[in-house]
Amino acid sequence: MTVLDPARSGQFRTAAQHASRRVPIAQRDELASHVLDAMRGQHYESAAAVAVLDGDRLVGLVTIERLLAAQPTAPISLLMDANPPVVASSTVQEQAAWKAVHHNEPTLAVIDEGRFAGLVPATALLEVLLTEHNEDLVRLGGFLRSASPAQMTTVEPVLRRLWHRLPWLGVGLVGALLAAGIVGNFEADLAEHVLIAFFVPGVVYLADAIGTQTEALVIRGLSLGIGVRRIVGREIATGALLGLILGGVSLLLVGSIWRDWHVALAVALSLLAAASIATVIALVLPWGISKLGKDPAFGSGPLATVTQDLLTVMIYLITASALVV
Amino acid sequence: MTVLDPARSGQFRTAAQHASRRVPIAQRDELASHVLDAMRGQHYESAAAVAVLDGDRLVGLVTIERLLAAQPTAPISLLMDANPPVVASSTVQEQAAWKAVHHNEPTLAVIDEGRFAGLVPATALLEVLLTEHNEDLVRLGGFLRSASPAQMTTVEPVLRRLWHRLPWLGVGLVGALLAAGIVGNFEADLAEHVLIAFFVPGVVYLADAIGTQTEALVIRGLSLGIGVRRIVGREIATGALLGLILGGVSLLLVGSIWRDWHVALAVALSLLAAASIATVIALVLPWGISKLGKDPAFGSGPLATVTQDLLTVMIYLITASALVV
Structure with missing residues (x-):
């Protein structure tokens, strides 16, 4: 496993911390009636569901709604969902919340090495989803990580805005x-072939756009506990294919509009290279930064964009000066 | 109110639809004991909280946990939260979910013109937050709007990736x-002053970065029901100030490094103008698109970036050719 396994890196809160x-x-x-009687007078943190145990092993969950609707003499084993949403105690918190939503359950059981470790209340699940949402937008938007939730940012005064963005x-x-x-290193070539x-702004823009798409996937994947390894193959293939398609189309368009097939070929080849590299950077930068023990979030958004732009400019000018001059 | 008032535009689901x-x-x-007795045998959609009514008016909420923990003889009026999280039936769904989270409540009461209209169950709140999160990333990332939730996108095959991105x-x-x-319109100026x-890539990048920050705020604000009008003044002031600061610093740096104060001034002035305009575009484009009856999401991400880039290139080259040539 790599460091990027989110459950094992210290940067992600886990389901256990909310159980x-x-x-x-x-x-x-x-x-059913005995269970309901026994619940009276108890101080629960969450009574949304009853955990049905066999020793210390979870065998099912009964929601409070189902318990209330049941015949008083119904045994709990007939009421319970014997296959409830369960996560390991080390599961990343947002992945856990996601699982609950897809089971349409307001609660989630946490299991630690086969033993029942508690239930995550709906309030905790809600807070996890809201926090993660704010964090993702702060990352992609290029704000200081300490920025308050975006709701605050939306109405905060001008000076604090500057502080979070500068x-x-x-x-x-x-x-x-x-x-x-x-x-500047290509000054002579540019002076000769203006x-x-x-095509500098266009090539940079397109490589950026492809990188941003990959970033959005990586950020979403990391939050949900899908490691970069699981998407790396398909993403790199997709990036190269997008570069091939955009390069092919721009070869024809630039060549026929500006009537310079050398520059057209340079645009096409550098789009192919830059698109592939932008994808790799969007995948690798968060990983590299987490290797350094920092929050991989710093590898998304502005840092990835700057790195991509510099590499794209370099690739395009090297290709163009080689083909044209 | 403008069309952007999310509660009135048809594009946003409201709290009432989940109540x-x-x-x-x-x-x-x-x-307390009577209420608990009366709950048995009922088929509830959510039993997380009891709505306390006076006629058809909501006077408070009691969570199931608090009800179970209470003395059997406690009157419900002493147990209830007399100031529970309440939203109007027209409240935007994500704003509603946000309110529940900040009250640390697993449920939310919906009021329609003073009358109790129902409770939003935790499962609905969870689904709302997850859906909105996916949508925001799809918008900012530049995917086709019909893209499946990002979780799917993360693992979907290469051909579908191409389709959503091309x-x-x-x-x-x-x-x-x-x-x-x-x-190309400035070919002669460029040939003379390479x-x-x-500074074309740098000026474009910086204007873009400022626009992206504003976009992240607008997207978050729209989801939470904060209209563009509430943030427009501060955002425009922030954009202009950021342009002023970046312009000032780059005037000094470009001037002293490249020893051409005309070009340095052109970089500085166009940064000031482009930063201000990038902020306005990030604010106005979603609004204009919603005026046309389309989803304002189309005004964020790629379209805003392309528009900004073109304007920035134009501003910079006009300024530079005026000052230098």
């Missing part, structure tokens, strides 16, 4: 100067 | 060709 044992518990042969823009400014330095300069 | 009346209901003078990249390709056309070409 409560202050929930109703019953044995499988108890009757750090990443500062990184962007350094990137912009580096890009100028890269272009046409090369025409 | 259920199949929930336990009690009068304020009932005793449409927006096609728009990007058209934008890239238009950008080349814009640069230095101008050095």
Whole structure:
């Protein structure tokens, strides 16, 4: 397993941290009315569902709604969902919340090495989903990680807005100067063939757009506990194919519009290369940063974009100067 | 109010669509044990909380946990939260879910013109939050709107990936060709002053980064029912200030590194203009698209980026050719 296995990296809160044992518990042969009687006077953290145990092993869940609707003499084993949504105690919190939603259950059972470890209440599941949502937008949007939830950001005063945004823009400014330095290395080629300069913004934009799509998938995947390894093959193939399609179309269009097939070929080849590389960066940067012990979130959004832009500019100018001059 | 008032546009589902009346209901003078007795044998959609009514007016909520823990003889009016999380039936669904989370409640009461209209079960709140999260990432990432939830997208095969991504990249390709056309209009200036070409990628990148930050706020705000009008003033001020700061710093850096204060001034002025305009586009484009009766989501992500990039290239080259040549 890599460090990116979210359940094992320290950066992700797990289902166990939200599980409560202050929930109703019953044995499988108890009757519905007995279980309901026994619940009275108890102080539960969540009474949304009754955990049915056999020793310390979970055998099913009964929602409070189903328990109330049942015949008083019905045994709990006939009422319970014998295949309830269950997660391991190490499951990443958002993955756990996702599982509950897809079972249409307001609660989730947590199992630790086969033993019942508690139920995650609906309030905890709701908070997890809201927090993760805010975090993802903060990441992709290029805000300082300490930014308050986006709801706050939406109405916060101008000076705090500046504070949350300037750090990443500062990184962007350094990137912009580096890009100028890269272009400067090809000054002579550009002076001779100005046409090369025409396609710098477009090639950079397209490589960026492909990288952003991959980032959105990686961020979503990481939150849900889907490791980069599971998507890396398909993503790289998709990136290369997108580069091939966009490169092919732009070869024909640039060539026939601007009547310079050398520059057209340079645009096409660099789109192919840049699209493939943008995908790899969007996949690898979060991974590399987590290897350094930092939050992989820093590898998405602005940092990935700056890195991609610099590489794309370099690839395009190297290709163009090789083909044209 | 503008069309962007999410509660009034047809594009947003409201709290009323998730409210259920199949929930336990009690009068304020009932005793805890009576309420619990009366709940047996009933088929509720959610029994997470008891709605306490006075006629058809909601006066409080009692969670099932609190009801179970109470003395049997306690009157329900002493147990209830007399100030529970309540939303109007027209409240946008995600805003409603957000309110429940911040009250740390697994349920939410819906009021229609003063009358109790039902409770939103936790399962509905959970589903709302997950759906909105996927939608936001699909928008920002530049996928076709019909893309399945991102979880699916993460593992779907290569051909379906292409299908969900190519449409927006096609728009990007058209934008890239238009950008080349814009640069082409300044061919003579560029040939004479190649230095101008050095800063095209950097200026475009920085304007983009500022626009993306605003987009993340607008998307979050729209989901939570915060209209563009409430943030427009602060956002525009923030965008202009960011442009001023970045412009000032880059004036000094470009001027002292490349020793051409005309080009440095062109970079600075166009950063100021482009940053301000990028903010306005990120605010106005979703609004304009909703005016046309389309989903405002189309105004975020790729379309906003392409529009910004083209305007930024134009602003920079006009400024540079005016100041330098």
